[in-house]
Amino acid sequence: MGHTHTKEVVHVRSPAPPPAPPTPMFDEPWRKIDWGNKEELLKMINRYTPRHGEKHLRVLVYGPVGAGKSTFINSVTSALYERMSNEAAANTSDSATRSFTLEYETHYIFKEDSLDETYPFVFNDIMGLEGGEKQGIHPEDIKLAMKGHVRDGYKFNPMSPLSEDSKHYNPNPTIDDQVHVLVLMLSANCPEIDHSVIQKMKEVRETARDLGIPQIAMGTHVDKACPEIMKDIKNIYRSKSMKTNMEEFSKAVGVPLNCIMGVKNYSEETDNDADVDTLLLIALKHIVTNGKDFVRKQAHKKAHSLEGDMSKLNVN
């Protein structure tokens, strides 16, 4: 019997990629969230009724291009409605470098099943901040908006701020035209912010401080910032990278850590998620309580200065 030679076939496979290192996580979350407490949050939000002469609280949302400002307004509305809402036009791409929102617009949130009743808070959406002198919203326009000088429909011009002779300039803003809460929105998935954008934010924050307007910051895109958060949003305050991210964010923009909140906006979902809603409603609750305190303080100050004026009148 002769030898038969069988050819050995060797399958060459590319080596398996090394397993990804585990994402470092805290055993206990560094910030406690009462998941599944939506009803209580909704009650607290609904408890606010305007009582110092204001019709509503005005919330101004600002931040770099693509941070999720317009999507946040939609997401908060979706959390209140418990169904998706797309009130503010948001970008379909999350890697845009130019602002998608170009006009000043006030978003009213109608109560479900009501034709004309709205929630006592409104959101103003604006153009995104961009690096460089001639791009993105002019920081002066954000300051004018805070003081209530900007009318809806104003198309932002990166080259120059709104001028007093424009039809969109409101020379006599009322308490309802003024901003009561300033919300800075940054993507937690964007490791570096352009130096000139930081500078512009600083300018805006200083004006808000001088006007006494409360400031809150939000870290969006948390799902994209950490795989464990992507798997389960309840890991948001267990992820070590997220905490580092928020601490760096706090240092870079000068907002204390306890004024920064993480949120995941609705970007591709068709249905609500109770945990995503919880984070959005916690953010809204902070916005409303801060705005309420500010309006009360303003009313108190005004009453006291009037009292002072009256006593001067009595003396003379």
Ligand SMILES: Nc1nc2c(ncn2[C@@H]2O[C@H](COP(=O)(O)OP(=O)(O)OP(=O)(O)O)[C@@H](O)[C@H]2O)c(=O)[nH]1
């Ligand atoms: N995965 C994820 N995507 C988000 C989140 N927030 C926003 N996005 C997406 O990011 C993109 C930009 O969102 P926008 O809301 O248009 O951002 P913006 O801040 O209004 O941007 P400008 O108007 O251009 O300044 C959109 O494609 C959103 O769907 C988030 O929390 N998670």
Ligand SMILES: [Mg+2]
């Ligand atoms: Mg926008």
